[in-house]
Amino acid sequence: MPSFVTYLIHTLFPPTVRFPDILLIDAGLVLGGLGLIGFLTKTHRWGWLWREWLTTVDHKKIAVMYLISAIVMLFRGGIDAEMLRAQLAMPSVHFMPAIQYDEVFTTHGTIMIFFMAMPFIFALFNAVVPLMIGARDVAFPRVNAMSFWLFAFGAILFNISFIIGGSPDAGWTAYPPYTGLAFNPGPGENYYFLSLLIAGMGTTMTGINFLVTTIRMRAPGMTLMKMPMFVWTTMVTSALILFAFPPLTVALAMSLFDRLFGSSFFTLTRGGMPMMYVNLFWLFGHPEVYILVLPLFGVFSEVVATYSKKALFGYPMMVVSVLAIMFLSYGTWVHHFFTMGAGPAVNAFFGLSTMLIAIPTGVKIFNWIFTMWGGRIQMTTAMLYQMAFIPTFVIGGASGVMLAVVPADYQLHNTYFLIAHFHNVIIGGTLFGLLSGMYYWWPKMFGMKLNERQGKVAFWLFFIGFWITFTPQYLLGLKGMTRRLYTYPAGLGWHELNVISTVGAWIMGAGFVALVYNVVWSLLYGERDVTGDPWDGRTLEWSLPSPVPEYNFARIPVVHERDAWWAMKQKGQTMAHALRPEDVHDIEMPKNTPIPFLLGVSFFVLGFGMTFKWWPIAIVGILGVIACLLFSGFDYDDHHHLEADVVRQTEASLGRLQG
Amino acid sequence: MRPAFFKRPYRKLIPLALVAGLMSTGCGQQYVLLHPVGPVGEQELHLMELAAIAMGIVIVVVFTLYFYAIIRFRDKPGNTAPYRPDWHTSKWLEILWWVLPAVLLTVIAIPTVQTTFALAHVPKPKGKDPVVIDVTSLTWKWLFEYPGQHVATVNQLVIPTGKPVLFELTADSPMNTFWVPALGGMEYTMPNRVLPLWLEANKPGTYIGLSGQYSGTGFAKMFFHVKAVSPAAFNAWVAATRKTASPMTMTVYDQLLKHNTTGEAIYSSYPQDTFPTVANGFTLTGSGMYMVMRDKNDISYMPMQNP
Ligand code: HEM
Ligand SMILES: [Cu+2]
Ligand SMILES: [Cu+2]
Numbered sequence: 001m002p003s004f005v006t007y008l009i010h011t012l013f014p015p016t017v018r019f020p021d022i023l024l025i026d027a028g029l030v031l032g033g034l035g036l037i038g039f040l041t042k043t044h045r046w047g048w049l050w051r052e053w054l055t056t057v058d059h060k061k062i063a064v065m066y067l068i069s070a071i072v073m074l075f076r077g078g079i080d081a082e083m084l085r086a087q088l089a090m091p092s093v094h095f096m097p098a099i100q101y102d103e104v105f106t107t108h109g110t111i112m113i114f115f116m117a118m119p120f121i122f123a124l125f126n127a128v129v130p131l132m133i134g135a136r137d138v139a140f141p142r143v144n145a146m147s148f149w150l151f152a153f154g155a156i157l158f159n160i161s162f163i164i165g166g167s168p169d170a171g172w173t174a175y176p177p178y179t180g181l182a183f184n185p186g187p188g189e190n191y192y193f194l195s196l197l198i199a200g201m202g203t204t205m206t207g208i209n210f211l212v213t214t215i216r217m218r219a220p221g222m223t224l225m226k227m228p229m230f231v232w233t234t235m236v237t238s239a240l241i242l243f244a245f246p247p248l249t250v251a252l253a254m255s256l257f258d259r260l261f262g263s264s265f266f267t268l269t270r271g272g273m274p275m276m277y278v279n280l281f282w283l284f285g286h287p288e289v290y291i292l293v294l295p296l297f298g299v300f301s302e303v304v305a306t307y308s309k310k311a312l313f314g315y316p317m318m319v320v321s322v323l324a325i326m327f328l329s330y331g332t333w334v335h336h337f338f339t340m341g342a343g344p345a346v347n348a349f350f351g352l353s354t355m356l357i358a359i360p361t362g363v364k365i366f367n368w369i370f371t372m373w374g375g376r377i378q379m380t381t382a383m384l385y386q387m388a389f390i391p392t393f394v395i396g397g398a399s400g401v402m403l404a405v406v407p408a409d410y411q412l413h414n415t416y417f418l419i420a421h422f423h424n425v426i427i428g429g430t431l432f433g434l435l436s437g438m439y440y441w442w443p444k445m446f447g448m449k450l451n452e453r454q455g456k457v458a459f460w461l462f463f464i465g466f467w468i469t470f471t472p473q474y475l476l477g478l479k480g481m482t483r484r485l486y487t488y489p490a491g492l493g494w495h496e497l498n499v500i501s502t503v504g505a506w507i508m509g510a511g512f513v514a515l516v517y518n519v520v521w522s523l524l525y526g527e528r529d530v531t532g533d534p535w536d537g538r539t540l541e542w543s544l545p546s547p548v549p550e551y552n553f554a555r556i557p558v559v560h561e562r563d564a565w566w567a568m569k570q571k572g573q574t575m576a577h578a579l580r581p582e583d584v585h586d587i588e589m590p591k592n593t594p595i596p597f598l599l600g601v602s603f604f605v606l607g608f609g610m611t612f613k614w615w616p617i618a619i620v621g622i623l624g625v626i627a628c629l630l631f632s633g634f635d636y637d638d639h640h641h642l643e644a645d646v647v648r649q650t651e652a653s654l655g656r657l658q659g
Numbered sequence: 660m661r662p663a664f665f666k667r668p669y670r671k672l673i674p675l676a677l678v679a680g681l682m683s684t685g686c687g688q689q690y691v692l693l694h695p696v697g698p699v700g701e702q703e704l705h706l707m708e709l710a711a712i713a714m715g716i717v718i719v720v721v722f723t724l725y726f727y728a729i730i731r732f733r734d735k736p737g738n739t740a741p742y743r744p745d746w747h748t749s750k751w752l753e754i755l756w757w758v759l760p761a762v763l764l765t766v767i768a769i770p771t772v773q774t775t776f777a778l779a780h781v782p783k784p785k786g787k788d789p790v791v792i793d794v795t796s797l798t799w800k801w802l803f804e805y806p807g808q809h810v811a812t813v814n815q816l817v818i819p820t821g822k823p824v825l826f827e828l829t830a831d832s833p834m835n836t837f838w839v840p841a842l843g844g845m846e847y848t849m850p851n852r853v854l855p856l857w858l859e860a861n862k863p864g865t866y867i868g869l870s871g872q873y874s875g876t877g878f879a880k881m882f883f884h885v886k887a888v889s890p891a892a893f894n895a896w897v898a899a900t901r902k903t904a905s906p907m908t909m910t911v912y913d914q915l916l917k918h919n920t921t922g923e924a925i926y927s928s929y930p931q932d933t934f935p936t937v938a939n940g941f942t943l944t945g946s947g948m949y950m951v952m953r954d955k956n957d958i959s960y961m962p963m964q965n966p
Contacts, residue, residue: 178833341854398714410844414871484873493689
């Protein structure tokens with residue numbers, strides 16, 4: 001065999017990607033891929049795929065692509081979680097060897113945060129924010145598509161690591177010096193740094209895009225204090241992204257330099273300062289946890305008002321508390337490393353600032369409860385997630401405050417108590433919120449409802465499974481079990497609780513299966529939403545037909561009140577939305593473009609080349625990136641006119657045109 | 660008539676079995692964090708309890724309101740609860756729930772700050788310096804050097820009871836945390852830095868120690884034992900170790916630097932300069948920065964003037 005073939009095989013397929021389970025997955029992926037290609041060819045869908053999806057700049061379609069990616073990633077991250085729990089069910093079992101366990105907890109955390117929660121949040125932003133503010137698209141539609149493709153190819157780059165070259169194994173936090181070449185020679189950490197850098201660029205651009213969209217694109221009359229709560233949280237989250245991602249980018253890039261170009265920012269030798277990485281990482285990391293939860297605070301605010309048939313309680317206070325959280329969340333990052341010797345004054349300061357941020361968070365909880373107070377609560381699936389969120393998040397917040405007590409954190413840091421805390425807030429807040437939002441806006445996105453009975457089954461499995469999984473983990477923390485152990489000795493009393501936790505994980509797994517069944521079943525047989533307003537909603541997206549036509553609003557609405565659509569309905573003015581033909585003019589819409597997709601591909605090639613230090617490939621990638629940007633920069637032909645007649649026809653066919 | 664099983668001598672075993680059962684399901688000492696055996700762990704536990712109580716109050720208040728609301732205001736036919744679709748502000752209620760969490764958090768915050776500062780200093784009993792132990796986390800094992808006693812151990816610690824022990828922590832490995840849950844909280848070991856942590860055992864016994872920061876495939880094996888013995892027994896152990904154990908030569912030390920896991924070991928001496936000589940100055944007593952001075956026979960502390 002020529003020597004370079006041997007070299008290729010050794011580099012691309014080292015022993016860590018040749019575990020039997022991975023080989024099985026390889027086979028499955030190849031078969032699935034061939035099947036998909038066959039299907040698309042046979043049904044002549046390639047052109048459709050290219051025109052309708054890969055080149056689209058329509059925020060509604062981008063939302064669908066984000067949603068699909070997020071659910072696929074939830075599946076991958078969930079399988080990882082089940083593997084971790086299977087390993088821990090018994091002391092001293094070796095279902096997976098240490099190296100594989102380490103890779104799996106790393107991919108679990110990274111995928112759930114960066115490639116599941118973030119895109120799921122962006123799916124909701126894209127699906128509803130322009131509709132809620134009475135706009136025809138986001139401020140920069142082409143940039144929006146670029147954001148998606150950067151995320152998507154970042155995710156692909158990260159996900160191929162376990163079949164090609166080997167996964168990263170340093171945890172989602174990737175602390176040096178363990179990520180350095182001295183301890184981690186394989187390509188895994190390169191995958192981690194490069195894919196997060198690529199996806200991170202996309203995220204930053206999304207932040208800018210939605211900040212500008214919510215500031216500049218609102219319908220006439222919609223002042224800041226008339227914005228729906230979800231729009232507020234979108235705006236604030238975008239601002240958080242804008243200032244939180246730069247430190248992450250810097251930390252990742254410096255780590256990558258240490259690995260690829262021999263610098264010593266964070267290495268063990270030559271005076272590296274690993275703690276500087278930790279600082280930079282959490283300077284991003286703490287705002288990030290609020291990036292993960294604020295949008296869902298927005299979702300819950302919409303959901304609770306709609307299904308309680310009552311205006312959101314204390315709207316001005318909600319706004320104040322969101323803004324307070326935004327500012328405070330930049331000032332608490334040291335609570336992730338109280339035990340790194342910063343000294344009592346620094347620790348005390350950050351302990352206090354962390355407790356401070358719990359106050360505005362608590363205020364919101366009371367406001368949601370009092371929104372239900374005096375209302376008429378409808379127990380839909382979306383509302384069930386909201387109602388599960390309140391007690392779950394309160395307990396997660398309470399354990400967070402315990403961790404903010406500096407001396408207590410010396411004992412609890414990096415134990416299963418911490419693991420239980422953040423799953424409590426991230427599952428109870430973020431995941432429940434995402435699913436609540438998905439059930440709530442599904443009719444708007446797809447024109448049909450998700451089956452409620454099946455949805456409730458999935459909900460109860462998730463909810464009960466969650467508590468069975470994570471309650472024992474608080475206790476394990478008190479028994480001194482630290483995180484990221486691939487195995488543990490018998491005799492410390494850790495066994496029984498771990499068994500219970502694993503059973504809970506199975507129940508959550510069943511919940512996921514029920515969810516997917518629910519989605520597929522509803523796509524096939526679901527009840528169609530012909531009214532466009534199935535929940536008797538309050539905000540402008542419900543004034544549109546489901547699914548929404550390409551141009552969203554044939555005529556931009558004028559807003560007089562908060563909960564604009566509810567107010568119109570109260571005044572019997574819904575007919576104000578039925579247009580007269582002369583109200584309809586030509587509409588200018590952004591034009592599809594292949595550039596964002598090609599940009600994603602170029603970055604993928606660049607990332608892949610750098611991961612293996614195959615510079616010629618990386619250079620091809622860079623050239624692709626430059627070509628895309630140049631072309632895009634000089635491409636002035638970026639919009640097209642939708643003739644007024646076409647719009648009139650569409651509106652008439654929807655029964656929304658007078659005369 | 661009793662079933663035969665309960666006849667003697669089995670009957671005597673029943674309470675024993677019950678106790679053993681309870682212990683193994685964890686009602687007993689296995690909740691190490693709840694049964695500290697030293698002043699540091701005790702103070703940390705007190706704060707945990709205080710925070711748990713304050714948060715418990717919040718939880719009770721929120722849950723009461725919450726369950727009342729979701730039961731009373733369900734949308735079902737014949738519900739007579741008042742329906743007030745436009746009720747959306749109440750100045751006093753809103754002030755109340757800014758104030759309530761603020762008050763409870765203040766109750767936690769004050770002792771938090773006090774204890775944070777208090778635990779940052781080693782208490783210095785009159786005329787007695789704490790026992791100093793230099794801890795180096797290696798890949799994947801623990802090296803403990805006793806600069807005052809000139810002995811060294813691997814994956815096993817012996818400390819005197821009733822006396823503060825000052826650990827100076829560093830790493831010649833990826834980061835780890837040094838943690839003996841029965842005695843108190845953890846602290847990171849980091850390359851190129853030396854961090855202080857003091858602990859004290861007030862009961863003789865053997866306690867488990869482990870690392871809380873993942874550092875690679877052998878990380879899960881970084882357990883060690885801490886034997887707390889009376890000061891007299893401690894001195895006897897030191898003397899015996901210096902006499903009977905073998906010295907840690909440079910060759911042995913280099914072996915320890917290899918990336919593997921090892922068992923426990925004790926050494927009568929250890930090579931010079933295996934621990935960073937210049938510790939970043941840190942506070943030992945709160946009255947200024949101290950330098951730990953080492954010479955052949957003893958160690959001492961030299962206070963440094965503030966610049
Ligand atoms: C009441 C509000 C909260 C407080 C007081 C709080 C406090 C803390 C503290 C002190 C830590 C560090 C503990 C340690 O490492 O020893 C922590 C960790 C963490 N928190 Fe929270 N938290 C709160 C809310 C949240 C929310 C809303 C989220 C996310 C949605 C979140 C996600 C996390 C995560 C992911 C970690 C651990 C990350 C890691 O080490 O891998 N927390 N929290
Ligand atoms: Cu997880
Ligand atoms: Cu944080």
